[in-house]
Amino acid sequence: DAGVIQSPRHEVTEMGQEVTLRCKPISGHNSLFWYRQTMMRGLELLIYFNNNVPIDDSGMPEDRFSAKMPNASFSTLKIQPSEPRDSAVYFCASSFSAPGELFFGEGSRLTVL
Amino acid sequence: GENVEQHPSTLSVQEGDSAVIKCTYSDSASNYFPWYKQELGKRPQLIIDIRSNVGEKKDQRIAVTLNKTAKHFSLHITETQPEDSAVYFCAASYPNTGNQFYFGTGTSLTVIP
Numbered sequence: 608d609a610g611v612i613q614s615p616r617h618e619v620t621e622m623g624q625e626v627t628l629r630c631k632p633i634s635g636h637n638s639l640f641w642y643r644q645t646m647m648r649g650l651e652l653l654i655y656f657n658n659n660v661p662i663d664d665s666g667m668p669e670d671r672f673s674a675k676m677p678n679a680s681f682s683t684l685k686i687q688p689s690e691p692r693d694s695a696v697y698f699c700a701s702s703f704s705a706p707g708e709l710f711f712g713e714g715s716r717l718t719v720l
Numbered sequence: 721g722e723n724v725e726q727h728p729s730t731l732s733v734q735e736g737d738s739a740v741i742k743c744t745y746s747d748s749a750s751n752y753f754p755w756y757k758q759e760l761g762k763r764p765q766l767i768i769d770i771r772s773n774v775g776e777k778k779d780q781r782i783a784v785t786l787n788k789t790a791k792h793f794s795l796h797i798t799e800t801q802p803e804d805s806a807v808y809f810c811a812a813s814y815p816n817t818g819n820q821f822y823f824g825t826g827t828s829l830t831v832i833p
Contacts (some may be wrong), residue, residue, distance in 0.1 A: 640820065650764070650809060650823040662818040698763065705819035706752035711763040 613699050613712035621720050625687040628715045631680055632701030638713055640682050640709065642698040650698070654680065657705060689719045724812050726824025734832050737816050741827045743810035744792040752813040753786060753793045754821070759806045767808075768795070800831045 620626055631638050641653040642697040643694040652665040656676045664674070671690070686693055696716050700709040733739050745753075754769035770777045770784045770827065777784050779819040781800075784791040797804055810824040 638819075642823075649825040652820055652822060655818060655820040657818065664818050706813035706815070706821065708766045708769065709752065709756075709764075709821065711765070713763050 611699055611701055611710050611712035613697075613715050616713060617716045618720075619720065620689055621719045622690055623687065625706045625720075626689045626693075626717060626719075628684040628697050628699075628717070630682045630684070630699030630712060632682070632699070633703075633710055634680065636701035636703050636710070638680070638705045638707075639676060639682050640700045640702075640713055641682070642700065644696045644698060644714070645694075653697075654662070685719075690716075691715060691719045694719050698720040724810060724822050724824045726810050726827060727787060728827060729825065730828045730830075732830045735800060735802060737800055739795075739800055739804070739829055739831075741795045741798045741810070741829075742792060742807055743794070743812075743824050744790075745812040746791070747812070747814050747816065748788075748791060748818050749814070750791075750812040751815055752819075753784070754811050755784060755795050756809045756811065756823075757806045758826075764809060794814065799828075800829075802831050802833050805829055805831045 614629045637658050639656040643651045652666045654674045655662050659676045674684045696714045698711050698714045700711045702709050726743045751772040756764035757767045758764040770786050781798045783796040807826045807828050809826050811821045
């Protein structure tokens with residue numbers, strides 16, 4: 608298996624633009640997590656899906672953020688409109704069962720100018 | 721989200737010495753405690769984990785201890801090597817809110833040759 612695949616790896620955009628980050632979890636994994644990493648706040652859990660259903664989205668900063676998981680092999684995290692404070696590395700991770708080992712993607716580095 | 725505190729935030733040791741990183745968690749129902757290592761520019765990767773029915777677990781130079789009564793757990797690295805230099809994150813799962821993971825704020829470990 609290729610592991611968790613995220614795209615894009617890098618995104619530079621201007622304030623106000625819509626950003627969509629994508630994630631393909633490892634096949635057979637039923638839990639998917641989106642984390643945001645910054646120097647100031649470390650690894651913050653944004654949202655957690657189990658069997659494609661959002662279980663906990665309490666970490667989503669505000670209404671500008673939304674996440675979907677339409678099927679077991681794909682998830683998106685959308686920011687609309689983006690702001691400079693959204694600049695961070697966004698990691699997607701999946702696991703076979705919860706709680707269990709999280710396998711992280713390589714991350715999407717977002718810069719909002 | 722739930723609270724996981726991690727100390728120290730930075731740690732420098734001489735090569736060959738031991739390093740200890742400590743974490744506390746807030747929910748007594750937590751039952752899974754992994755440690756992740758993140759090298760510069762890379763994704764976090766699991767190095768060791770422990771479940772609540774075990775007090776200690778070792779894997780070569782790495783060990784984790786768990787004190788459920790006090791709600792804290794620690795990572796011990798013996799005979800440190802320069803390649804151990806990285807950021808280490810502890811995490812705790814919260815079964816009462818869906819088994820998602822909350823991470824500590826990270827410890828930047830530097831092993832001085």
